[in-house]
Amino acid sequence: MSTAAAPLGARFLLWHRVRANALAVPSRIAVRDANGSLTYAELWRESGRVAAALVAHGIGRGDRVGMLLPKSAACVSTMLGILRSGAAYVPVDPRAPAARAAFVLRNARVRAVVGRANLLAQLDEHREDWTPDIVIVFGAGQVDWMPKDSTLDWTALADAAELAEPAGVNENDPAYILYTSGSTGQPKGVVISHRNALTFVDWGIESFSVSQDDVLSNHAPHHFDLSVFDIYCALHTGACVSIVPDRLSPFAAELATWIEDQGISVWYSVPTALIKLLRAGQLERYRFPRLRVILFAGEVFPVKYLREVMAAFPRAEFHNLFGPTETNVCTWYALPRPLDESVLELSIGHVCRNMDAIILRDDGGRAGIGEEGELLIGGHGVMLGYWGLPERTNAVRIQNPLHSDYADPVHRTGDRVRIQPDGSFQFLGRRDHMIKTRGYRVELGEVEAALHAHAAVRTAVVAAIPHDELGSVLHAAVAPEDGHRIDLAELTSFLLHRLARYAVPEGIHVFDDLPTTSTGKQDRTAVLALILAARAMTSKTERTDGVA
Amino acid sequence: MALRDELTKFIAERLMQNRDATIDPGDSLLDQGLIDSVGLLSLITFLESAAGIRVPEEEMVPDNFESVVAIEAFVDRLRATRG
Numbered sequence: 001m002s003t004a005a006a007p008l009g010a011r012f013l014l015w016h017r018v019r020a021n022a023l024a025v026p027s028r029i030a031v032r033d034a035n036g037s038l039t040y041a042e043l044w045r046e047s048g049r050v051a052a053a054l055v056a057h058g059i060g061r062g063d064r065v066g067m068l069l070p071k072s073a074a075c076v077s078t079m080l081g082i083l084r085s086g087a088a089y090v091p092v093d094p095r096a097p098a099a100r101a102a103f104v105l106r107n108a109r110v111r112a113v114v115g116r117a118n119l120l121a122q123l124d125e126h127r128e129d130w131t132p133d134i135v136i137v138f139g140a141g142q143v144d145w146m147p148k149d150s151t152l153d154w155t156a157l158a159d160a161a162e163l164a165e166p167a168g169v170n171e172n173d174p175a176y177i178l179y180t181s182g183s184t185g186q187p188k189g190v191v192i193s194h195r196n197a198l199t200f201v202d203w204g205i206e207s208f209s210v211s212q213d214d215v216l217s218n219h220a221p222h223h224f225d226l227s228v229f230d231i232y233c234a235l236h237t238g239a240c241v242s243i244v245p246d247r248l249s250p251f252a253a254e255l256a257t258w259i260e261d262q263g264i265s266v267w268y269s270v271p272t273a274l275i276k277l278l279r280a281g282q283l284e285r286y287r288f289p290r291l292r293v294i295l296f297a298g299e300v301f302p303v304k305y306l307r308e309v310m311a312a313f314p315r316a317e318f319h320n321l322f323g324p325t326e327t328n329v330c331t332w333y334a335l336p337r338p339l340d341e342s343v344l345e346l347s348i349g350h351v352c353r354n355m356d357a358i359i360l361r362d363d364g365g366r367a368g369i370g371e372e373g374e375l376l377i378g379g380h381g382v383m384l385g386y387w388g389l390p391e392r393t394n395a396v397r398i399q400n401p402l403h404s405d406y407a408d409p410v411h412r413t414g415d416r417v418r419i420q421p422d423g424s425f426q427f428l429g430r431r432d433h434m435i436k437t438r439g440y441r442v443e444l445g446e447v448e449a450a451l452h453a454h455a456a457v458r459t460a461v462v463a464a465i466p467h468d469e470l471g472s473v474l475h476a477a478v479a480p481e482d483g484h485r486i487d488l489a490e491l492t493s494f495l496l497h498r499l500a501r502y503a504v505p506e507g508i509h510v511f512d513d514l515p516t517t518s519t520g521k522q523d524r525t526a527v528l529a530l531i532l533a534a535r536a537m538t539s540k541t542e543r544t545d546g547v548a
Numbered sequence: 549m550a551l552r553d554e555l556t557k558f559i560a561e562r563l564m565q566n567r568d569a570t571i572d573p574g575d576s577l578l579d580q581g582l583i584d585s586v587g588l589l590s591l592i593t594f595l596e597s598a599a600g601i602r603v604p605e606e607e608m609v610p611d612n613f614e615s616v617v618a619i620e621a622f623v624d625r626l627r628a629t630r631g
Contacts, residue, residue, distance in 0.1 A: 070581045095584060097565040247578035250588040251610050276585070280605050438586065496565045502586050 005212040005238025012171040017236040031073040034245035050081025052160035060086035068115030086166025088174035091223040102126035117141025171195040185449025189387030199380040200328035201232040212238030219269040252280035260286040266293045270439025271301035297321035298439030299471040322348035328381045355379035372418040378410040435464035436471045456484035461527040476505040509534040573616040
């Protein structure tokens with residue numbers, strides 16, 4: 001506590017301040033996980049080994065390196081090591097089906113992968129023409145499809161004697177790529193630069209006064225943008241990030257004990273995790289004296305539950321963070337205490353520092369107080385683009401519609417927003433078919449494409465049914481091809497081979513035919529009514545508690 | 549099908565998403581990260597229908613879901629207390 005973390009200063013790559021803290025506060029704990037902890041010096045040394053191994057194989061600026069690892073402190077040193085080599089990292093959901101993981105690694109054309117042997121081994125039948133130059137195997141096991149001399153053992157990586165700063169890397173280079181659900185049926189990669197991430201991290205450190213005395217939780221998975229806040233706001237300030245162990249994450253009472261024991265001071269998660277803590281965490285056992293900031297994002301927090309959560313953590317300030325992966329957090333709302341009784345829906349607040357927000361009316365004009373339109377975001381937090389998808393990028397990256405004086409790109413979020421009397425924003429919904437379930441973002445089109453890929457399915461429509469605690473749950477209506485019978489268990493298994501588990505519909509309902517509109521398109525409204533009717537008949541078998 | 553077989557099939561198909569790996573009855577499901585929040589919910593729904601039990605909220609603790617063996621013991625205990 002006697003030494004101070006390095007001053008933030010003008011550092012332009014995402015790992016620069018970690019190096020500064022490795023020199024300033026080498027013996028402070030940087031990362032904790034279920035198995036132990038890493039000091040700043042250890043984190044620096046471990047990440048240096050990864051960087052040196054990559055550099056020795058010619059990997060650096062302009063390359064990507066995949067990560068296929070369960071959440072751990074080693075993930076954090078791997079991320080830093082990849083950045084220090086000059087490459088960008090691509091974190092892949094270790095729970096995703098092998099076909100999906102392989103798609104991401106193939107699509108990003110990663111030159112190396114750091115991963116668990118069992119997860120890497122499963123990629124073989126899906127990797128097609130993709131073979132990385134090297135794999136770094138974490139933990140025991142072999143990867144049969146890789147040549148032995150291109151397979152490195154994480155535990156045997158050598159210390160980097162002198163690791164030069166990678167030449168030419170600048171703040172506009174990609175730092176990482178996060179894959180999200182894509183409406184055409186395949187995930188799409190959101191490319192975030194060092195500058196994009198730093199804009200967000202600087203805002204986070206400043207807005208919540210993060211300092212080296214803090215312990216930040218890391219609840220979100222590392223392929224999910226919430227984790228960027230946890231990891232880098234901690235490592236840039238000399239604070240500690242404590243990774244929620246996978247084995248207790250689903251168990252609310254154990255999670256509450258963990259928050260207390262770890263002395264978490266800044267918590268960040270999706271609302272469903274907080275609602276679950278409220279319902280099953282037995283929170284009355286603890287006073288959580290260190291917990292000073294609770295942040296949530298990813299979906300709408302029903303106000304009735306939020307009031308209860310705020311009462312259960314009376315010492316903490318609460319903030320609603322808002323923004324798609326493409327912009328990082330772009331607006332935020334600091335909740336007043338007490339939350340006025342008249343509040344029925346939560347504001348998403350005002351635009352973040354170093355960002356610009358425009359609400360564009362449907363007629364192309366800028367919305368004023370009381371008006372609504374689409375939220376456009378400009379500024380340094382906005383992504384570089386979708387990986388390998390210039391047309392998709394150009395569809396969302398447009399010239400600021402309010403002027404043509406100079407190039408001023410802004411991002412179309414697709415979110416409908418109304419401007420409140422105090423100038424803050426109210427989220428109204430989406431202008432497309434992207435939904436949130438348990439905080440995860442799912443394009444209904446991706447699920448429909450997976451259903452259509454099955455030989456027995458002639459047509460399929462997926463609907464999101466609003467759910468109090470989960471945001472929404474997915475249900476599918478399908479009609480069979482002539483002469484085919486749909487076996488629900490088999491179709492579900494088929495989907496589980498292709499989609500993340502949270503994207504697999506909770507119910508699949510078979511109809512002879514699905515209603516269409518007068519123009520021959522699928523009639524989503526009518527299909528939703530069909531699903532709701534079918535669901536009402538079977539509702540007694542459903543159960544929706546024990547959320548998140 | 550015995551509960552163990554049904555359970556093993558459920559874990560392979562639902563929790564491991566058909567990955568070509570096998571689970572031994574004593575293997576820790578939790579340490580392998582096979583049970584996340586979504587997985588726990590679907591596992592409980594499965595147990596309630598396959599074993600005819602109801603899992604009370606206070607029983608949602610790691611010990612009860614550690615492994616196939618632990619889940620079997622948990623189900624037996626719930627059945628016994630229900631009488």
